[in-house]
Amino acid sequence: MSKKTRQNTTAKTHFLDWLSARLPIDRFKRYFTHYYLPSNLNFWYVFGSLSLFFVALQILTGIWLTMFYIPTSQEAFNSIETIMREVSYGWLLRYLHTTGASFFFIVIYCHIFRSLLYGSYKKPRELVWLIGVVLYIIFLVEAFLGYVLPWGQMSYWASQIATSLLASIPIIGHDLMLWVRGNLMASGETLHRFFALHVIGIPLLLLFFIWLHLVALRKVGSNNPEGQQPAYLASDTNTALPCMIPFHPYYTVKDLFALVIFLLIFFAVVFFLPEMGGYFLDTNNFIPADPLQTPGNMKPLWYLAPFYAMLCLSPNNLLGILAMFSAIAILFALPWLDRSAMNSLRYRRWYSRLALGIFILNFFLLGYCSMTVLTPTKIMFMRILAINYFLFFCLMPLYTRYDTCYEKKQLTS
Amino acid sequence: MWKIVLCLIFFSYPSSLSGEEHISESNPAKHTSIDVTNLASLQRGAKYFINFCSGCHSLHFMRYNTLMVDLKITSETNSAIDNQRLSNKLIFTLAEPNDTIKPSLLRRDALTWFGRNPPDLSLVTRARSTDWVYNYLLNFYQDEKRPFGVNNHVVNNTSMPDPFAVLRQKIHPNYQTKNKISYEQPVKTEELLDYSLNASQDQEVIKLENIAADVVNFLAYVAEPSKMLRRALGIKVCAFLMIFLCLVYFLKRQIWKNRPPT
Numbered sequence: 001m002s003k004k005t006r007q008n009t010t011a012k013t014h015f016l017d018w019l020s021a022r023l024p025i026d027r028f029k030r031y032f033t034h035y036y037l038p039s040n041l042n043f044w045y046v047f048g049s050l051s052l053f054f055v056a057l058q059i060l061t062g063i064w065l066t067m068f069y070i071p072t073s074q075e076a077f078n079s080i081e082t083i084m085r086e087v088s089y090g091w092l093l094r095y096l097h098t099t100g101a102s103f104f105f106i107v108i109y110c111h112i113f114r115s116l117l118y119g120s121y122k123k124p125r126e127l128v129w130l131i132g133v134v135l136y137i138i139f140l141v142e143a144f145l146g147y148v149l150p151w152g153q154m155s156y157w158a159s160q161i162a163t164s165l166l167a168s169i170p171i172i173g174h175d176l177m178l179w180v181r182g183n184l185m186a187s188g189e190t191l192h193r194f195f196a197l198h199v200i201g202i203p204l205l206l207l208f209f210i211w212l213h214l215v216a217l218r219k220v221g222s223n224n225p226e227g228q229q230p231a232y233l234a235s236d237t238n239t240a241l242p243c244m245i246p247f248h249p250y251y252t253v254k255d256l257f258a259l260v261i262f263l264l265i266f267f268a269v270v271f272f273l274p275e276m277g278g279y280f281l282d283t284n285n286f287i288p289a290d291p292l293q294t295p296g297n298m299k300p301l302w303y304l305a306p307f308y309a310m311l312c313l314s315p316n317n318l319l320g321i322l323a324m325f326s327a328i329a330i331l332f333a334l335p336w337l338d339r340s341a342m343n344s345l346r347y348r349r350w351y352s353r354l355a356l357g358i359f360i361l362n363f364f365l366l367g368y369c370s371m372t373v374l375t376p377t378k379i380m381f382m383r384i385l386a387i388n389y390f391l392f393f394c395l396m397p398l399y400t401r402y403d404t405c406y407e408k409k410q411l412t413s
Numbered sequence: 414m415w416k417i418v419l420c421l422i423f424f425s426y427p428s429s430l431s432g433e434e435h436i437s438e439s440n441p442a443k444h445t446s447i448d449v450t451n452l453a454s455l456q457r458g459a460k461y462f463i464n465f466c467s468g469c470h471s472l473h474f475m476r477y478n479t480l481m482v483d484l485k486i487t488s489e490t491n492s493a494i495d496n497q498r499l500s501n502k503l504i505f506t507l508a509e510p511n512d513t514i515k516p517s518l519l520r521r522d523a524l525t526w527f528g529r530n531p532p533d534l535s536l537v538t539r540a541r542s543t544d545w546v547y548n549y550l551l552n553f554y555q556d557e558k559r560p561f562g563v564n565n566h567v568v569n570n571t572s573m574p575d576p577f578a579v580l581r582q583k584i585h586p587n588y589q590t591k592n593k594i595s596y597e598q599p600v601k602t603e604e605l606l607d608y609s610l611n612a613s614q615d616q617e618v619i620k621l622e623n624i625a626a627d628v629v630n631f632l633a634y635v636a637e638p639s640k641m642l643r644r645a646l647g648i649k650v651c652a653f654l655m656i657f658l659c660l661v662y663f664l665k666r667q668i669w670k671n672r673p674p675t
Binding site: 039078081082084085091092095243245249250253254256257260261263264267268270271272274275283284286287 | 474475479535536539540541542636637638639643644646647648650651654655657658661662664665668669672673
């Protein structure tokens with residue numbers, strides 16, 4: 001470096017030069033400035049980065065909560081109330097964490113919905129989808145483990161029920177249940193190991209899979225609301241190929257805008273409605289765990305409710321568990337079940353749209369019904385809903401083969 | 414006046430609620446509106462709770478001095494006066510001002526006399542709703558088959574005696590009744606008030622509803638002391654975010670104006 005150039009550099013650029021000679025800073029910057037995405041991404045595409053924000057929020061608030069939480073069955077409940085009352089802004093940390101968990105699932109469900117809308121699971125993005133489903137399962141487990149930690153009535157009995165599901169597995173079930181529980185019934189040992197898993201075991205796994213998910217996405221590039229364009233349409237002026245723009249600054253600022261809107265809604269809930277009518281914070285969880293008294297109105301967590309519904313449908317334990325696991329497992333098969341030539345719902349006929357609409361309605365109704373008092377009529381209705389759920393996937397090879405439409409069908413005429 | 418307090422809303426309670434309830438058309442469930450900003454109500458509620466409830470029930474997440482500060486029963490100048498006031502008016506046990514509110518009832522005595530330990534009430538309004546507690550307090554009725562002579566419409570065969578029994582009976586150990594019965598003589602059954610649930614005819618029961626409303630208000634405050642702070646902070650946070658949203662929107666529009674043409 002000549003003397004003249006050295007005089008022109010500021011301390012900051014000098015430091016940055018020093019740093020980039022020793023760390024791949026420029027390459028890291030290029031991950032954002034040289035990653036190109038289609039310019040026509042709409043608001044359904046913000047939920048990925050929103051979920052990243054919520055993971056960061058959960059980790060931060062979780063670390064602070066762990067500083068005050070005591071993971072024994074005698075002290076867990078008391079430590080949470082101490083956090084709520086005696087720790088400065090402890091109530092804020094707790095509400096951020098509980099509301100964050102529920103909002104995280106709202107974001108994830110919107111994120112998955114986007115993939116269903118625009119066929120983001122199809123070639124070449126099957127692996128992104130598969131890693132995403134693995135992430136979804138890990139998040140469900142993590143959220144469930146976190147729910148057990150306050151050791152209220154709902155926490156205790158949810159852990160008792162969930163671990164007793166394991167006993168229905170043939171041959172190894174009973175021993176597996178004892179191994180997971182650490183005792184003959186859900187107890188302080190169960191709480192303590194769930195704490196270890198929730199705080200460090202599963203987060204490490206999550207971070208690895210999130211990294212893998214992003215790496216896989218970068219490799220194949222993002223989908224767009226138009227879906228992949230077949231080659232012969234490229235010259236069609238009506239459906240112009242979206243031009244590609246760099247992630248930074250376009251999508252960083254767009255995601256920031258979406259984030260602020262979402263934070264407005266999120267903080268409105270945190271500060272004004274943290275219990276959300278018993279859905280985010282169950283009223284039964286304000287009673288300390290009592291192994292001698294089951295609450296009359298056992299409710300699953302709302303984001304686990306559709307899968308809990310599958311459990312309720314069969315009097316045979318093993319069949320119920322198989323139904324529940326296959327409901328999640330069938331998501332893995334989705335990229336190969338969809339035989340449509342076009343990715344996006346914009347280029348499909350009414351079969352796919354109706355099927356997706358029914359599927360979403362089913363999902364919500366299953367979840368809602370399983371959180372209410374079950375009657376025989378309701379169980380019959382839920383069985384129909386569950387069959388519908390599976391039909392969405394099982395019939396997909398059939399209706400997607402015939403529903404491709406090469407002109408764009410607007411949802412509103 | 415009592416019309417303002419007495420808001421009759423007809424609820425239909427699902428049968429899955431714990432305890433058998435006989436809240437029905439003839440005995441409708443009552444609703445009380447909660448206002449944790451009403452300091453006078455909270456102070457009265459604290460007084461009634463300490464007098465009628467804290468003999469058996471604990472509030473083991475609430476400290477006496479927290480109550481003092483939050484309910485503004487502090488002189489703010491002299492902590493010696495505050496502690497004196499606390500020990501005279503609120504603390505009837507050997508607790509220090511920074512202790513949590515615990516009864517002096519021993520667990521073994523509770524099990525002998527009541528059959529179960531009186532539950533802690535710090536979170537009862539969050540666990541069961543304020544209307545449930547309000548209705549529970551007001552629905553005691555006379556029942557000779559029970560050990561304490563009372564039963565409850567909300568929780569059938571409850572092991573709890575009526576906390577407002579002294580009020581209903583109009584007998585108070587410190588002053589004489591209109592029948593001039595002194596507290597040294599045993600109370601005859603005929604002198605007891607009818608446990609009437611018909612509020613409009615009995616002045617004492619109306620006052621009882623005010624008392625129960627204050628107690629429930631106080632318990633709602635104890636269940637979540639940070640509620641008012643939470644809402645105040647929430648307004649500020651949302652206001653900030655709305656302003657910030659406008660700024661970010663203009664930033665986004667500016668950056669997207671320069672995007673390469675399609």
